[in-house]
Amino acid sequence: VIRSLDGVTDAAVAVLPDASGNPRLVGYLTGPGVDAGQVRSELVRLLPSYMIPASWLVLEALPLTANGKLDRKALPRPALAGQEAKRAAGNDRERVLSEIFADVLGVTEVGVDEDFFVLGGDSIRSIQLxxxxxxxxxxxxxxxxxxxxxxxDLARTATETPAEEAAAPEPADALITLSAEELADLELELSEDLT
Structure with a gap:
């Protein structure tokens, strides 16, 4: 699907662990003037959210083995890409939500203008958030x-809850265990309900 988009010469997707060890899809693109943001926007209309890479890197060429196949071990990690300056929290609500975003997404910090789903969020992580x-x-x-x-935007939307309603006790153990396939089905069902 990614290779079929305008401006994309070649593409690859890899599953790499994020800072907290959770698997995350990383997309690699090649093509003259290819825009990762535009590719992601087009994919939102074509694929369910769990199939869209959380991070993107634009490369001059995909690394290949001596046999001409994709060399997955040579693909750079997203942390190697240049990072743009992130706007810090301007108030307590933004600070609290930034910390929760970072914790749920397994990253060290989150700017207040960064998109939860672009950073690797999904339906399950939205529930955790x-x-x-x-x-x-x-x-x-x-x-x-x-x-x-x-x-x-979430800091503006959130309403404050009374202390007695704020936190339900979290169970010591998971109530149920879902396979990766069951999680994907649940995420797909949730995303269909929200659209």
């Missing part, structure tokens, strides 16, 4: 996360 925000005294819904997407 909502739960942790509520525990911190900020009421949000998963629909808010899908519609607002950034710390700034």
């Amino acid at each position: 909502v739960s942790r925000a509520r525990a911190a005294g900020l009421a949000l819904t998963t629909r808010d996360v899908f519609e607002r997407r950034t710390v700034t």
Whole structure:
């Protein structure tokens, strides 16, 4: 699907662990003037969210083995890409939500204007975000996360919850264990409900 998009000469996708060890899709693009943001925007219309890479790198060429096949071991990690300056939290709500974003996404820091889903968020992580925000005294819904997407917009949307309602106790063990396929089905079902 990625290779069929305008401006893309070649593409590859790899599963790499994020800072917290969770698997994350990373997309690699080649092509004159290819724009990773535009590619992602087009993919949102063509693929379910769990199939869209969280991070993108534009390369001059994909690394190949001596046999001419993709050399997955030679693909650079997203951390090697230049990072743009991130706008820091301007108030307590933004600070709390930035910390929750970073924790849920397994990254060291999050700028208040960064898109939750571009950073690797998905339906399951959006539920975790909502739960942790509520525990911190900020009421949000998963629909808010899908519609607002950034710390700034969610901080404006969130309502404060009374302390007695803020946090439900978290179970010591998982209530259920889902396979990767079951998680993908749940995510697809949730994303269809939200559209």
